[in-house]
Amino acid sequence: xxxxxxxxxxxxxxxxxxxxxxxxxxxxxxxxxxxxxxxxxxxxxxxxxxxxxxxxxxxxxxxxxxxxxxxxxxxxxxxxxxxxxxxxxxxxxxxxxxxxxxxxxxxxxxxxxxxxxxxxxxxxxxxxxxxxxxxxxxxxxxxxxxxxxxxxxxxxxxxxxxxxxx
Amino acid sequence: xxxxxxxxxxxxxxxxxxxxxxxxxxxxxxxxxxxxxxxxxxxxxxxxxxxxxxxxxxxxxxxxxxxxxxxxxxxxxxxxxxxxxxxxxxxxxxxxxxxxxxxxxxxxxxxxxxxxxxxxxxxxxxxxxxxxxxxxxxxxxxxxxxxxxxxxxxxxxxxxxxxxxxxxxxxxxxxxxxxxxxxxxxxxxxxxxxxxxxxxxxxx
Amino acid sequence: xxxxxxxxxxxxxxxxxxxxxxxxxxxxxxxxxxxxxxxxxxxxxxxxxxxxxxxxxxxxxxxxxxxxxxxxxxxxxxxxxxxxxxxxxxxxxxxxxxxxxxxxxxxxxxxxxxxxxxxxxxxxxxxxxxxxxxxxxxxxxxxxxxxxxxxxxxxxxxxxxxxxxxxxxxxxxxxxxxxxxxxxxxxxxxxxxxxxxxxxxxxxxxxxxxxxxxxxxxxxxxxxxxxxxxxxxxxxxxxxxxxxxxxxxxxxxxxxxxxxxxxxxxxxxx
Numbered sequence: 010x011x012x013x014x015x016x017x018x019x020x021x022x023x024x025x026x027x028x029x030x031x032x033x034x035x036x037x038x039x040x041x042x043x044x045x046x047x048x049x050x051x052x053x054x055x056x057x058x059x060x061x062x063x064x065x066x067x068x069x070x071x072x073x074x075x076x077x078x079x080x081x082x083x084x085x086x087x088x089x090x091x092x093x094x095x096x097x098x099x100x101x102x103x104x105x106x107x108x109x110x111x112x113x114x115x116x117x118x119x120x121x122x123x124x125x126x127x128x129x130x131x132x133x134x135x136x137x138x139x140x141x142x143x144x145x146x147x148x149x150x151x152x153x154x155x156x157x158x159x160x161x162x163x164x165x166x167x168x169x170x171x172x173x174x175x
Numbered sequence: 176x177x178x179x180x181x182x183x184x185x186x187x188x189x190x191x192x193x194x195x196x197x198x199x200x201x202x203x204x205x206x207x208x209x210x211x212x213x214x215x216x217x218x219x220x221x222x223x224x225x226x227x228x229x230x231x232x233x234x235x236x237x238x239x240x241x242x243x244x245x246x247x248x249x250x251x252x253x254x255x256x257x258x259x260x261x262x263x264x265x266x267x268x269x270x271x272x273x274x275x276x277x278x279x280x281x282x283x284x285x286x287x288x289x290x291x292x293x294x295x296x297x298x299x300x301x302x303x304x305x306x307x308x309x310x311x312x313x314x315x316x317x318x319x320x321x322x323x324x325x326x327x328x329x330x331x332x333x334x335x336x337x338x339x340x341x342x343x344x345x346x347x348x349x350x351x352x353x354x355x356x357x358x359x360x361x362x363x364x365x366x367x368x369x370x371x372x373x374x375x376x377x378x379x
Numbered sequence: 380x381x382x383x384x385x386x387x388x389x390x391x392x393x394x395x396x397x398x399x400x401x402x403x404x405x406x407x408x409x410x411x412x413x414x415x416x417x418x419x420x421x422x423x424x425x426x427x428x429x430x431x432x433x434x435x436x437x438x439x440x441x442x443x444x445x446x447x448x449x450x451x452x453x454x455x456x457x458x459x460x461x462x463x464x465x466x467x468x469x470x471x472x473x474x475x476x477x478x479x480x481x482x483x484x485x486x487x488x489x490x491x492x493x494x495x496x497x498x499x500x501x502x503x504x505x506x507x508x509x510x511x512x513x514x515x516x517x518x519x520x521x522x523x524x525x526x527x528x529x530x531x532x533x534x535x536x537x538x539x540x541x542x543x544x545x546x547x548x549x550x551x552x553x554x555x556x557x558x559x560x561x562x563x564x565x566x567x568x569x570x571x572x573x574x575x576x577x578x579x580x581x582x583x584x585x586x587x588x589x590x591x592x593x594x595x596x597x598x599x600x601x602x603x604x605x606x607x608x609x610x611x612x613x614x615x616x617x618x619x620x621x622x623x624x625x626x627x628x629x630x631x632x633x634x635x636x637x638x639x640x641x642x643x644x645x646x647x648x649x
Binding site: 082108110111114115118119122143144147148151 | 381382385386388389392393396397400401403404
């Protein structure tokens with residue numbers, strides 16, 4: 010493909026697509042839903058959701074991809090924070106370093122900013138609109154609507170092919 | 176909501192014995208293992224659905240279908256474990272069983288007030304009364320199960336009444352499940368009988 | 380490329396928030412108190428130590444012997460040891476408490492108490508210097524706070540310190556005086572003390588002499604038992620001191636303090 014795929018407009022999208030798209034951003038809260046306070050659980054849930062939904066529709070795949078990738082920086086920040094805590098308190102059995110508390114404040118702030126933008130993107134997706142995140146929005150667009158967008162269905166030749174050489 | 180298990184004319188004694196002595200190994204172990212992980216996913220979707228209903232008044236379609244399939248999975252596992260149906264129960268949400276039928280209509284809209292009511296007071300006005308009655312019912316079901324086991328062993332059949340009673344227990348559990356999972360606003364009746372609009376039996 | 384522009388924008392967002400948070404933290408009034416003079420990586424324990432020091436200060440200065448002669452004598456001894464000590468987390472303060480107790484203790488916040496029961500047994504200012512050097516070494520090694528934390532648990536410590544009720548300081552003092560340190564900590568403090576003595580032109584055997592005087596002649600002296608129980612490893616310590624003295628190439632420069640006059644300030648208390 011050498012041309013960008015045109016974006017669907019809200020009236021062209023089914024209710025199901027809008028629901029699936031908005032749910033992608035709610036995977037942020039997956040850890041709460043599962044009851045397991047593991048920082049990477051949100052990212053895993055978002056990734057699983059992406060894998061399940063990426064073949065369904067381009068609009069849904071776009072949102073799932075954006076939601077999943079934009080989680081990465083926040084997840085890394087959270088893992089670092091938890092890792093520091095585990096390391097100092099549980100493994101080394103020492104007191105927490107003084108920079109730990111400002112770091113936690115930083116992590117909380119970044120999480121809040123990310124959650125806020127997630128919810129905004131969620132509400133937009135529910136209406137069949139698109140909100141682009143910094144960097145990840147552009148990346149998701151290039152992947153699903155750009156000139157070199159991925160194909161959703163399997164190649165025309167089908168899934169099963171003879172072994173090489175035949 | 177339609178839930179039914181088709182009663183067979185005759186049940187295999189061999190399968191009965193196999194299930195009784197080894198069912199824990201070849202049925203429960205694989206199912207429990209997979210159910211554990213899918214269960215985590217299910218609880219995440221439940222959680223997300225709760226918030227979507229709160230803000231939009233609708234259950235996300237894909238999640239609804241997923242949960243219906245989860246319930247169907249649980250019910251076919253139960254049906255086979257209780258010797259009501261035969262054959263290996265399919266693992267996974269994509270599976271189905273010829274004798275077990277579950278149809279749940281998608282609700283066009285759900286009441287937010289009832290959602291909140293269920294969230295904060297569900298334990299009091301749903302879990303406790305139904306829990307208590309279901310507990311007694313399950314005791315009776317267990318008793319009928321026990322009797323049915325011997326019946327199948329000697330005659331290869333289950334009497335119609337006992338069968339319907341046990342299916343009714345499952346039907347009650349489905350209704351309770353649907354209500355507490357926010358998939359319907361209809362308060363579950365204290366009975367396992369199908370309502371007049373539901374299909375009675377699914378032909379084998 | 381526009382995506383690079385967005386990457387930069389995203390990174391600057393993170394940097395901005397991080398700088399903002401750390402900036403607020405740095406400028407926060409509390410952290411300033413610890414910036415001056417602290418060489419070690421400050422921790423929660425530091426803040427606790429500051430609070431404990433404030434609490435103890437009031438109590439200690441109320442009980443301490445504040446005769447001019449005594450204060451002058453202590454100052455002279457401290458002055459002699461100061462150059463070899465290096466920088467401390469809190470300013471060093473030593474006091475003498477009029478009491479029959481035979482003990483010397485280092486409290487959190489670098490407050491050192493020598494009880495006159497012990498002091499009366501010493502025979503020279505150098506021996507007093509040795510005792511002080513030993514206690515100061517505990518301060519340098521941050522032993523007091525570690526011991527208190529170990530005994531009370533950090534949460535209890537904060538609760539104790541946070542409470543403004545009466546009896547908090549009394550309990551704290553009692554715990555601190557009676558807890559003592561481990562044998563390892565005692566020997567480590569001795570090593571440091573012997574080094575400090577040697578560097579201050581005092582014969583390291585002063586420590587061994589002081590210990591022997593404390594033990595005295597009577598084996599069942601209750602005062603002695605009190606000292607020994609809070610300062611384990613007695614014999615080893617004496618041996619260490621003698622060995623250090625044998626290895627010491629320096630020449631002793633006596634401290635300019637009239638010991639008889641100094642000691643006479645403390646009456647015998649039973």
